Amino acid sequence: MLFFKKHRSLIAATILVVISLIMLSYHVVNPSVEPGPVRKIVLDLAATMERGVNTPVEALENIWKRYLFLIGLERENRRLVQHNALLTRQLVQHQEGYLEAQRLKKLLSLSDSISYETVAASVTGRNRKSLHQTIMIDKGSIHGIKTGMPVVADRGVVGRVIETSGHVSRVLLLIDESSNVDSIIQGGRGQGILSGDGSSRCFLKYVPKLEEVRLGDAVITSGICGVFPKSWLLGTVSRVARGESGLFQTVEVRPSVNFAKLEEVLVLTSPKKGRND
Amino acid sequence: MIHYLLLPFFSFLFIVLQTTVFELLFLNLVSIEISLILVIYAGFHMDVLKGGLLSFALGFFLDVITGTIVGLHIILYLSIFFISMLVSLRVYAERALFILSYVFACALFECGVVLLFYKHIQGLDLFHKFDTVFLPQILVVTLVSPVCFNSFRRFGDILNVRVERSNKRSRNR
Numbered sequence: 140m141l142f143f144k145k146h147r148s149l150i151a152a153t154i155l156v157v158i159s160l161i162m163l164s165y166h167v168v169n170p171s172v173e174p175g176p177v178r179k180i181v182l183d184l185a186a187t188m189e190r191g192v193n194t195p196v197e198a199l200e201n202i203w204k205r206y207l208f209l210i211g212l213e214r215e216n217r218r219l220v221q222h223n224a225l226l227t228r229q230l231v232q233h234q235e236g237y238l239e240a241q242r243l244k245k246l247l248s249l250s251d252s253i254s255y256e257t258v259a260a261s262v263t264g265r266n267r268k269s270l271h272q273t274i275m276i277d278k279g280s281i282h283g284i285k286t287g288m289p290v291v292a293d294r295g296v297v298g299r300v301i302e303t304s305g306h307v308s309r310v311l312l313l314i315d316e317s318s319n320v321d322s323i324i325q326g327g328r329g330q331g332i333l334s335g336d337g338s339s340r341c342f343l344k345y346v347p348k349l350e351e352v353r354l355g356d357a358v359i360t361s362g363i364c365g366v367f368p369k370s371w372l373l374g375t376v377s378r379v380a381r382g383e384s385g386l387f388q389t390v391e392v393r394p395s396v397n398f399a400k401l402e403e404v405l406v407l408t409s410p411k412k413g414r415n416d
Numbered sequence: 417m418i419h420y421l422l423l424p425f426f427s428f429l430f431i432v433l434q435t436t437v438f439e440l441l442f443l444n445l446v447s448i449e450i451s452l453i454l455v456i457y458a459g460f461h462m463d464v465l466k467g468g469l470l471s472f473a474l475g476f477f478l479d480v481i482t483g484t485i486v487g488l489h490i491i492l493y494l495s496i497f498f499i500s501m502l503v504s505l506r507v508y509a510e511r512a513l514f515i516l517s518y519v520f521a522c523a524l525f526e527c528g529v530v531l532l533f534y535k536h537i538q539g540l541d542l543f544h545k546f547d548t549v550f551l552p553q554i555l556v557v558t559l560v561s562p563v564c565f566n567s568f569r570r571f572g573d574i575l576n577v578r579v580e581r582s583n584k585r586s587r588n589r
Contacts, residue, residue, distance in 0.1 A: 148464035155469070159491045178486070271483060
């Protein structure tokens with residue numbers, strides 16, 4: 140007993156270090172383990188408090204945008220009308236293409252287009268420490284979201300869920316360096332792995348030099364690894380470089396989603412019943 | 417006893433404030449890790465049990481809230497706390513220049529460990545982010561450290577710190 144009293148500090152220090160080493164080892168060995176109840180509670184509480192802080196900031200931003208930024212509104216309106224006309228033309232073309240593809244699919248007896256059950260979520264926070272490109276969304280395990288589920292937006296793939304608590308989830312974005320998505324270049328059907336560069340771009344890795352890649356080619360999910368459904372837009376080829384050495388070419392891809400302005404996303408939870416993938 | 421009960425709540429609030437309000441002050445351009453300065457301050461002024469638990473709790477909440485691997489910042493903060501304790505036994509740690517230099521060294525140490533950990537354990541090379549992400553963070557934390565030390569000293573009663581140790585050293589000098 141006297142020993143414990145005498146060496147109380149040393150024992151406390153040793154216990155703390157041992158506990159932290161065990162925690163670190165456990166999470167290194169099991170990186171994709173579901174968060175425990177303490178972590179879930181902490182994440183939920185932190186998200187609630189962060190929302191409390193962000194609400195007045197967003198309100199101020201809205202005031203700025205709505206009332207003080209009206210100066211360029213008329214010019215912006217003209218530009219948008221022109222842009223709208225252009226988009227309408229493109230939409231008609233795409234609809235034609237879509238209908239043609241549908242007819243061809245029927246002819247070839249291919250499966251119907253991918254259809255998933257979805258959960259809509261709002262982006263409540265962004266990465267804070269800049270080590271990983273992640274966002275927080277306001278839906279969690281009680282809404283049916285699980286680790287590994289793909290997340291998409293209207294313009295294409297956003298990323299995948301890497302952590303969930305009761306009411307919030309963390310999404311690893313495509314542009315993160317640890318994100319890897321099996322992809323296809325739509326034009327030449329060349330395959331590769333799409334990885335982020337940690338800022339705002341992606342690179343398509345392992346594309347052989349013999350493969351023809353053109354600027355503006357769409358890069359889509361291959362659906363091979365099973366995480367992302369097939370044929371979802373990831374981005375477009377923005378730069379191609381064939382170095383003198385090496386087997387592969389450097390293909391830079393501009394993501395189709397603007398991650399800085401992302402507000403709403405869809406989490407694909409499961410394939411719809413009665414439909415094929 | 418009340419100290420130990422309040423410690424987790426205080427640490428949680430501190431980390432939430434750090435990741436929301438403090439980052440807003442810097443327009444979300446730089447992540448400012450005030451918790452590191454608090455750990456160093458604890459190393460200079462608190463006993464092993466209280467300071468160790470505070471470092472543990474701060475590291476844990478930082479890991480959970482920022483999505484880092486749980487345990488990484490706990491180990492880092494405990495290491496920095498114990499090193500600071502040892503340093504405080506030999507050095508008079510109240511001068512602004514010393515605080516600046518010491519916080520800079522600790523922030524650099526933390527950054528180095530994080531980068532090496534990610535490179536060798538996770539297989540993720542983040543060294544190219546040193547200039548753009550880590551160095552600005554280190555410099556900002558270093559520059560605000562004397563102000564933070566003063567603030568922590570003022571809130572010393574709440575933190576229940578023991579300032580006798582440093583006072584005694586200054587008298588001896």
